[in-house]
Amino acid sequence: MTQPVLNVLAVVGSLNRNSSTRSVINHVVGQLKAEGCAVDVLDLLGEPLPLFNPDSAHEAEGFSALKSRVERAAVYILGTPDYHGSISSALKNFLDHFWEEFAGKLFATIVASHEKGLTVTDQLRTVARQCYAWSLPYGVAFADQIDVQEGRVVSDSLDERLKMLVHDVRVYGQLLAGQRRADLAGTAPGFLAKHRK
Numbered sequence: 552m553t554q555p556v557l558n559v560l561a562v563v564g565s566l567n568r569n570s571s572t573r574s575v576i577n578h579v580v581g582q583l584k585a586e587g588c589a590v591d592v593l594d595l596l597g598e599p600l601p602l603f604n605p606d607s608a609h610e611a612e613g614f615s616a617l618k619s620r621v622e623r624a625a626v627y628i629l630g631t632p633d634y635h636g637s638i639s640s641a642l643k644n645f646l647d648h649f650w651e652e653f654a655g656k657l658f659a660t661i662v663a664s665h666e667k668g669l670t671v672t673d674q675l676r677t678v679a680r681q682c683y684a685w686s687l688p689y690g691v692a693f694a695d696q697i698d699v700q701e702g703r704v705v706s707d708s709l710d711e712r713l714k715m716l717v718h719d720v721r722v723y724g725q726l727l728a729g730q731r732r733a734d735l736a737g738t739a740p741g742f743l744a745k746h747r748k
């Protein structure tokens with residue numbers, strides 16, 4: 552049986568005009584499209600989100616269109632710079648706008664860091680867990696100037712890690728999306744039971 556196309560939302564969590572995070576996300580997006588995925592890119596520089604306010608976020612202009620894009624995706628590729636060992640405020644602000652939409656979906660993380668980005672990756676894994684999302688069992692981190700120069704991935708080791716991520720996003724993204732659909736349509740008492748409409 553042919554599987555539905557895998558919908559991926561890639562988020563650029565750096566507002567830097569010359570962001571290396573953006574370069575790496577674009578590199579991955581090209582590969583995922585070549586593998587047949589439907590990829591939507593949310594670049595928070597070009598599509599800024601107001602600071603999350605629980606009282607008014609749902610009324611903000613463009614919010615319902617963004618919600619539909621988030622709901623459509625089965626996989627989120629989250630790119631962020633390492634700021635003080637943390638995720639960027641732009642990415643955190645995006646994540647704060649949603650939670651139920653993430654349940655049962657897959658997070659794949661990419662961190663621009665000179666220090667391997669481990670604390671940043673862990674923070675994204677924590678967000679995934681809090682929202683009942685899955686995350687790949689690793690994150691990809693890279694150092695700007697070393698792994699990425701003039702908007703291009705220049706190191707073989709980063710290129711290899713990104714190929715691995717693209718493969719795993721496709722394979723595990725499809726598996727999890729298929730199981731999520733089945734669980735939402737079924738009657739079993741799994742964690743997705745409470746997300747049935």
Ligand SMILES: Cc1cc2nc3c(=O)[nH]c(=O)nc-3n(C[C@H](O)[C@H](O)[C@H](O)COP(=O)(O)O)c2cc1C
Pocket residue numbers: 565566567569570571572573631632633634635636637663664665666667694695
């Ligand atoms: C406010 C601020 C805090 C930063 N903190 C760290 C840090 O704790 N560790 C680190 O490795 N890099 C840190 N950096 C460097 C950025 O992570 C690095 O320059 C990254 O490549 C920026 O990503 P971008 O090119 O996508 O904007 C910091 C940069 C800024 C502006």
